[in-house]
Every structure is written in C-alpha cells, then in structure tokens.
Amino acid sequence: MTYREHMHALAVAMSDLLRDGGQVAPADLDLALTAHATVVQLLQTMHRDVTGIAHSPEPANLGGLERHPVAVLGRVLRNQPQLASVALSDVAAAVGDPAANAWRDVARHAAVAAHDWQTATPGSRPRGEAAWSEIADVAALSESVAVLTQDLAAVAARTDRRGLADRLSDAATSGLAPAAVAVRTLAESGPTPRGGETVPTPTRLILRVRVPEHLPAGLDRLAHLIRTSSAISPIHLQLVARVLGAAARASGDALADAGHAFDTAARSLREHAGALLAVASAPHRVVILEPSDPGALAQAQQLLDKLRDAARSGQPLPAALARDIGRAASEATAALATAVDDQVRTRRWLTPSEAAEPHELAWTPVVAGPPEPELVRATWNARATATAALAELRTDGQPTRWASPREVLAKALASRTAATATTRPLHPRTAPRRG
Amino acid sequence: VTQPILYSQPEPEHIARAGLTMAGVLAGELDFETRFAVAGALAILRDVHPPYPPHPAEVDAVPAEAGVAGALASLARAVEHSGSIREVLRIGHAARELHLVTPPAIASGQAAPR
Numbered sequence: 056m057t058y059r060e061h062m063h064a065l066a067v068a069m070s071d072l073l074r075d076g077g078q079v080a081p082a083d084l085d086l087a088l089t090a091h092a093t094v095v096q097l098l099q100t101m102h103r104d105v106t107g108i109a110h111s112p113e114p115a116n117l118g119g120l121e122r123h124p125v126a127v128l129g130r131v132l133r134n135q136p137q138l139a140s141v142a143l144s145d146v147a148a149a150v151g152d153p154a155a156n157a158w159r160d161v162a163r164h165a166a167v168a169a170h171d172w173q174t175a176t177p178g179s180r181p182r183g184e185a186a187w188s189e190i191a192d193v194a195a196l197s198e199s200v201a202v203l204t205q206d207l208a209a210v211a212a213r214t215d216r217r218g219l220a221d222r223l224s225d226a227a228t229s230g231l232a233p234a235a236v237a238v239r240t241l242a243e244s245g246p247t248p249r250g251g252e253t254v255p256t257p258t259r260l261i262l263r264v265r266v267p268e269h270l271p272a273g274l275d276r277l278a279h280l281i282r283t284s285s286a287i288s289p290i291h292l293q294l295v296a297r298v299l300g301a302a303a304r305a306s307g308d309a310l311a312d313a314g315h316a317f318d319t320a321a322r323s324l325r326e327h328a329g330a331l332l333a334v335a336s337a338p339h340r341v342v343i344l345e346p347s348d349p350g351a352l353a354q355a356q357q358l359l360d361k362l363r364d365a366a367r368s369g370q371p372l373p374a375a376l377a378r379d380i381g382r383a384a385s386e387a388t389a390a391l392a393t394a395v396d397d398q399v400r401t402r403r404w405l406t407p408s409e410a411a412e413p414h415e416l417a418w419t420p421v422v423a424g425p426p427e428p429e430l431v432r433a434t435w436n437a438r439a440t441a442t443a444a445l446a447e448l449r450t451d452g453q454p455t456r457w458a459s460p461r462e463v464l465a466k467a468l469a470s471r472t473a474a475t476a477t478t479r480p481l482h483p484r485t486a487p488r489r490g
Numbered sequence: 491v492t493q494p495i496l497y498s499q500p501e502p503e504h505i506a507r508a509g510l511t512m513a514g515v516l517a518g519e520l521d522f523e524t525r526f527a528v529a530g531a532l533a534i535l536r537d538v539h540p541p542y543p544p545h546p547a548e549v550d551a552v553p554a555e556a557g558v559a560g561a562l563a564s565l566a567r568a569v570e571h572s573g574s575i576r577e578v579l580r581i582g583h584a585a586r587e588l589h590l591v592t593p594p595a596i597a598s599g600q601a602a603p604r
Contacts, residue, residue, distance in 0.1 A: 293529065294533045294534070297526060336525055338545050339533075340547060342541040342544070
C-alpha cells in the first residue's frame with residue numbers, strides 16, 4: 056500500500072469509530088490509547104513538515120487563532136497527551152470487537168503512513184497549493200481525534216480511571232477541534248489540489264521478497280540498484296534480464312487470464328518477456344574488467360525465488376498485482392538499458408577485436424554504433440518493448456484515486472458534531488456540557 | 491583501440507563443451523521455460539573473473555533435448571575434473587537450472603550421451 060492508501064484507510068477506520076461512538080470496551084482502552092498516540096504523532100509530524108513551523112509563535116488562545124490558525128493547530132497538537140502503554144506490535148496484531156479492530160487499524164495505518172512520510176524524499180512531499188490540501192487533511196483528522204478523545208475519556212470515566220479520564224477530557228477541550236475547524240475552513244477557501252504519492256528515499260539494501268505482493272517493490276528496488284551500480288558485468292546483466300523476463304511473463308499470463316480488458320497489455324508484456332530472454336541468451340562475447348556490483352544480482356535472486364514459489368503454488372496473481380509487477384519489470388528494464396548505455400559510454404565493456412590475428416585474443420571497447428554486440432542490441436530492443444508495455448499498462452486502466460481523509464471523514468464528522476453539539480444551559484452563566 | 495591487458499582464463503574442457511552445447515541450444519527455437527533455464531545455466535557456468543574466452547559469434551543450433559542432455563553429461567564430467575570447490579558449486583548451480591525444466595528421462599541421465 057502507498058502512503059495515500061494508508062491515509063485513506065486511516066480515515067476510513069476513524070470514520071467507523073466516529074459513527075459508532077468510539078465506545079471501545081474497557082479492556083481495550085489501553086489499545087485505543089496507543090492507537091490514539093500513534094495518530095497524534097503522525098499529525099504532529101505532518102503539520103511540522105508541511106508548514107515548517109516547529110515552534111508556534113502564537114499562543115493557543117482566541118487571538119492566536121484569529122491571527123494564525125495553522126500555527127495554533129500545531130501548538131495544540133503538540134500539547135496532546137501521549138498515553139501509549141501497549142507495544143505498537145501488540146496493537147497491530149490485536150483482534151477484538153469492531154471498535155477495537157477499528158482502533159487497531161488506526162494504529163496500523165497511522166504508523167505506516169508516518170513511516171512512509173518520514174522516509175519520503177523531501178521533494179515528493181506536497182508543496183505550494185498542494186500543501187493546503189495536506190494541511191486540510193491534517194485538520195480533518197485532528198478534529199476527529201478531538202471527538203474520539205472525548206469518547207475515550209467517557210470510557211475511562213466509566214471504568215473508574217478518573218485521572219486518565221480527566222487528562223483525556225482536558226485534551227479534548229484544549230482547543231484542538233476549534234483550531235482544526237478554523238484551519239480546514241481557511242485551507243478550503245482556495246484551491247486544494249491533491250499532492251502526488253510520496254517517494255521513498257532509496258536505499259541500496261536488498262529488499263526481502265516474502266510474498267507475491269512484495270514483488271513490485273522488489274522490482275522497484277532492483278531498478279534502483281541497477282541505476283546506482285557503477286559497473287555491471289554482462290553476465291550479471293543477462294541473469295537479471297532473465298528474472299525480469301520471468302516477471303514480465305508472469306504478469307502477462309495473469310493479465311491474459313484476467314479478461315479482455317487486459318488483452319493488449321498482456322500481449323505487450325509477453326512480447327517484452329521474449330525480448331528480455333533474448334538478452335539473457337545473447338552470445339557470451341562481452342566482458343568487463345572491473346568486478347561487478349553484486350546488489351542487483353542479489354535482489355534478482357530474491358525476486359526469482361518468489362516468482363518460482365508463486366508459479367508452483369498455482370494461485371493466479373490478482374490483476375492489480377500483475378499490472379504492478381508488469382509496470383515495475385518494464386521500468387527495471389529501462390534502468391537496465393540505461394546501465395548498458397553507461398557501460399558503453401564509459402568503455403567498461405570489451406568485446407573480441409576482429410582486427411586481431413585469428414590465433415590471438417585481443418579486446419576492444421564496445422562502442423555505440425553498428426555493429427554492436429548482440430547483447431547490446433538485444434537490450435536496446437528490450438527497452439523498446441518495455442516502453443510499449445508501459446504505454447499499454449497506463450492506458451489499460453486509470454490509477455485509483457483514493458479519497459482524501461477529509462472527504463472520507465466529512466460525513467461522519469458532520470453527524471457527530473450535530474449529535475454532540477453542546478446544548479444551551481439554563482442560564483448564560485453556566486458552562487455548557489459536552490458529549 | 492585494443493586492450494591486450496585483459497586476459498582470459500583457460501576454460502576447462504568439459505565446461506567449455508557444456509557451454510558451447512548450451513549456446514547451440516540457445517541458437518535454436520525454444521519455448522520460454524527452456525530458454526529461461528538454459529540461458530541461466532550458461533550465465534552461471536561462465537560467471538568467472540577473469541572471463542573465459544568468448545564464444546564464437548555464430549554457433550550451430552543444437553536440438554534442445556539432446557543439447558540439454560549433452561550439457562548435463564559434460565557438467566557431470568566437469569565436476570569429476572574440477573579444480574576447486576567454488577568451481578564445483580558453480581557447475582552444480584548451473585546443472586540445477588537445467589534440471590528445473592528438463593524432462594525426467596534427461597534429468598535421470600538415461601538419455602545423456604556418453
């Protein structure tokens with residue numbers, strides 16, 4: 056799942072809690088508090104990174120709210136209590152009633168979204184007007200947190216945990232909801248274009264591929280390892296091309312079985328697989344002087360093991376996963392072809408010299424221009440088929456647009472706000488009761 | 491510009507024979523799985539540094555079944571004459587790739603020419 060998918064799923068889980076009153080069983084209160092702390096941490100981090108406001112100059116009062124609501128929201132978020140008392144791993148594995156399960160999902164998705172956000176390259180985080188969209192989502196989630204904090208306070212009060220109930224109640228009435236409403240209103244007074252997906256900061260570690268769902272990420276990592284390799288031996292390139300061919304073939308076969316809608320993409324991917332196998336079986340007439348970077352080969356082995364497991368299991372790959380695998384394999388092929396360009400440009404690859412005497416073996420650098428060795432020509436052809444496959448995969452279906460958290464939460468928040476609106480006391484001197 | 495500084499290492503006889511046989515198989519018409527296995531086996535077998543001498547630019551096609559059986563037989567001989575554990579492991583790995591898609595008769599050695 057991507058960052059946007061986790062944010063969507065987080066909002067769905069919080070929306071369920073808002074609708075059901077967030078009445079978690081007393082035994083699950085600590086689980087819910089850990090989930091609550093996880094989502095608060097996520098919102099604090101996002102607010103800080105989107106706004107760049109680490110320390111609010113504005114006090115959390117009416118004047119501050121009028122002058123700079125976004126800064127006040129950040130301050131109020133930072134003042135929220137963090138009452139986690141259960142390990143996040145225990146929360147993530149918990150199974151209980153619907154409310155407990157919803158809190159578990161809140162914890163899971165908030166934790167992973169926070170990880171994806173924090174490990175994203177700064178350039179892929181929302182900027183400009185898209186920053187307003189992100190901060191509007193933070194505001195909608197913050198408003199939901201305020202309502203759910205009140206629910207947790209009620210549960211704590213019922214179970215005689217008075218101190219906890221007071222802390223939660225104080226947090227719920229600390230100004231989080233009004234600040235969130237003010238920020239959301241401000242954000243939505245202008246254009247709020249959605250930001251794109253966050254892009255993880257690449258690492259050169261080998262990604263373990265444990266289940267077929269990891270294959271696209273493994274292929275993306277393979278592409279990164281290829282792009283960042285200084286030297287790649289022709290034989291390793293052939294072994295990697297073979298694995299990419301197997302991935303493209305598995306993807307094409309699964310899409311062919313998935314229905315006529317994917318026929319063209321399936322055909323392109325099978326053709327691409329054939330082109331990659333031509334790379335893998337090109338004559339061994341190119342060598343390299345330097346030791347090859349082993350990273351790509353190690354990642355390719357991970358992928359091959361899982362592709363073989365998947366084939367042995369007989370379970371068809373779901374169409375969406377097959378598309379992702381096809382897309383990632385095609386992009387990795389493009390990276391492979393670029394790597395070949397680099398090897399040729401830097402004259403790292405050598406081929407037998409035709410000018411040498413028949414009984415002598417002399418090597419000459421591979422250069423761009425005919426006659427290229429068959430390995431180079433086959434790789435360039437594979438790049439062309441990868442481009443064609445990518446074009447088909449893009450037109451065969453539109454990427455899913457995940458509803459933003461504020462869109463998901465809008466209805467549930469409106470109903471909760473109406474249901475829990477403060478009622479007018481008998482006299483103006485009396486403070487209204489909440490909840 | 492030639493670069494005579496790069497030397498190739500001598501290729502043991504049975505490894506060379508297995509490699510050329512596999513190159514001949516790859517020169518023919520193959521289904522996806524057989525090409526996948528043979529290409530992998532050949533690359534694994536020849537993944538050495540300094541490199542073995544290059545294969546000829548043109549190799550006569552060899553029928554798949556006989557070629558794979560012949561390559562397996564040559565690999566078995568290559569193990570017998572192997573000079574190092576590393577070489578034995580490499581040969582074994584290459585043979586395993588061939589066995590993955592080889593019909594049982596070939597895999598068991600019944601069809602392997604001696």
